[in-house]
Amino acid sequence: MPNEVKSLNEECGLFGIWGSNENETAGLIHDGLHSLQHRGQEGAGIVVMDNEHHIHRHRGLGLVSQVFSDNYVFDDLKGNIGIGHVRYATAGSHGVKNIQPFTFHLDDFTDFSLAHNGNLTNADTLKRTLQSKGASFNSDSDSEILGQLIKMSKQVKFIDRLKEALRQIKGGFAFVLSTGDELIAALDPNGFRPLVIGRREDGSYVVCSETCALDQVNARYIRDVKPGEVVIINNNGITNDFFTNDTNLAICSMEYIYFARPDSVIHNVSVHEARMRMGALCAKENPVDADVVIGVPNSSLSAALGYAKGSNIPYDMGMIKSQYVARTFIEPTQKKRERGVSMKLSVVKSVVEGKKVVLVDDSIVRGTTSKYIVQLLKRSGAKEVHVRIASPALRFPCFYGIDIQTTEELIAANHTVSEIKDIIGADSLGYLSVDSLIKAINLKNDHGEGSGLCTSYFDGKYPTPLYDYQAQFDKSAEELGLYEEDNYIERSI
Template sequence: MGTPFGLDDDAFHEECGVFAVCGNPEAAALAALGLHALQHRGQEAAGIITVDNGSFFAHHGIGEVGDIFASPQVMARLKGDMAIGHNRYSTAGGGGMRNIQPLYADFEFGGFALAHNGNLTNAMTLRRQLVQRGALFHTTADTETVVHLMAMSRANDPVGRMIEALRQIEGAYSIVAMTQNKIIGVRDPMGVRPLVLGKLENGSHVLASETVALDIIGAEFVRDIKPGEMVVLTPEGVTSLMPFQPGPSRMCVFEYIYFARPDSNIDGRNVYEARKRIGAQLAREAHVDADVIVPVPDSGVPAAIGYAAESGIPFELGIIRNHYVGRTFIEPTDQIRHLGVKLKHNANQARLEGKRVVLVDDSIVRGTTSRKIVDMVRQAGAKEVHMRISSPPTRHPCFYGIDTPSREKLIAAQMEIDEIARFIGADSLSFISVDGLYDAMESAPRVAASPAFCDACFTGEYPIALTDVSTDVHNASASALRSEAGK
């Protein structure tokens, strides 16, 4: 897929969201609603597979959920009382219909569907071994590796085969899978990616990447799936297994900073409140005399509210976001790309003119968008522009399910903070410290040997082996390996 019009892709992208429901006659409609609530986790493509009396029905499409599943005819074809669904953000080179999940395969035990959020860090190594053994891959998605490992398994049932396959896998994952008569959900042993269990009034159960997908369908939140846990859903209820030795929990801290919806609760923390606390901590660490605190919408809003409350400086919507910027038929030439931020954001001049402004944003990736926003605020008449970032400097790429540039394209890996400030044109620039972030998360102080979160993008300390990167599979760069994962 091409880049959304008006954006230069100077942002991090979550690569997918998953949803599953078992034992409900409206399974397909519930799945579509759940995926709609998880749209922020992937806007490139989506798919739903259902089961009805042993027969599987599927619909996949490129685009957003509301368009893909808008047709009553499409929904009518998705028969059955079980469904799994997937939203996808495709990395470069990983797009196309063949990679849209859920994936489907026929086994000797019957049909099997699988959807995955995260990234498998030894998938390319395993893929090469499987191809040498005769496996024929149909996608470039690392998720398909699980299907082939299950095919090689000698276990007697789908659950046993899946356990055997996942014991060979390294990486971060939340997975939902479906057989003819059950839903399977599993979270990696360190719990890097989120997965929650919910329950509907009729007693049927739901799995989803975030609690907002439960809210939209009126499901009660039951609990977070534990790191290393597998749950099996049937119309009779939920069975919990612990087939994988759980490691120390390493939930991705960026879920709280940016990726999850602010109205979600993840591992017992409300995301909105966490972002406000991060903003307040940022104000304590990097106070500057100013007239207004302005968020870079929308992800900077909760942190800016926290910053304003702590600093005592008024909060203002000095930048207004156009929520209706979508794709266009216009070819984005360099001249048009230059207008990109103006299409997405517009300065509220009445709130900025003559003011000393603190801009609060969640991150700086390449720095090009920050540069345009700072310039836009200056053109609106701001007297000073100070940038405050609610995450530490991102100096390392993610290999666990977030699409990040290679290290040489991360501005914080190439420049000191004062150099970045000059590049983006800000009077000053500060990031929250790693220790401050942990304080704001109400966590124990960070210990290098055992941090409470996965913070590798800030620290370079990767908690899960990077086999494909360290063995330089096919002489591919780390960036190319992430592209091959392509979820």
């Protein structure tokens, strides 16, 4: 796919606060973003609105601790309302101009800022239309489109402009916005990305991507934002509205499998416990005679514990991870990813030496990491390595906010399970089934039926039309013979 489209994709973390002490706001956003660092490590930014409704912003490339390493930065970030963002982006879209939050000047009375997690599936079309009407973009990011649509709207009230704009964008999106006196949160009609509301003891409200960020700033969880909902927080407290009633919860199952922190709770389901159940069900579906179960740190440890419990094979700490290297999946280039893996993982030899080892991992994307780990375990003396993946095989691209948009990048789209086993050098390989994944997460959608999950990474059943991505997806699916041979998917939704 064209680089310019791919570079729009991102997986990010959001944090917004309303009503905090003006000297504490930026610090609280900083702490919240720090706990969301796993969602994006390429850049971070904070915007604070002062009492005169002026915007103050600091943003930069790197980790939160790097971008905000100088304390003097906080001297310029005073106000009672603010939002922050941590960002992951693909190669080719580096540069401070793409670091959020983005800021906009609407009229003499209104400046606003916004931050986005997700991916818009009709971004190219909307951008072309907006440019033809004179809009001038300051970034390469699809996230800016919402701001430009708000600016172009003929509605009078800000909230009506926002709702009109939200009705035009498609795909996966969670937004936090701040105006001079309001914090606003909005979620797409399928609720692909998590977004929660909480409240601190001082009365301030927080909206953020995961409950771990609420815990970080001592905020009490109130509820998850609903699909299609706009939540408005101002001097009147919390009010809500819906920009559409055509909603159907399909939250990204990869949030439970990999992205979210295990101490987060999404739609009342503990991420750690869901991962434990995935591991236990994987053990039932893929039993093996082995001496020890180990997990790939850190995101697979809950699933490895679950596998050990489900199989009655002892769990042990067979691998450790350096805390100072970024996650491999969200490193932007293959070369950086490979280097990242070798720098971050090491084996506790006494745990695996001479043993038949079950290695539990949360997923296999390209196969690079799995191959390296199997080799590492064998070099460290493991007699056999049986790889168990506590999620189904990733065979289809994601268009809702994850950086895998072509089937070429997915090993399971191009190889059978047996071929993957050989490629990664494992003695056996087993995946969790989609049915068991749904059972393990055990979520209900907002109408009380269905799984409430997006599982299209695994089964190709996309909950929405793909808009600008449909032609590209059809091309890869046809090249791989998915439509004809395997009958995995229907040609159109």
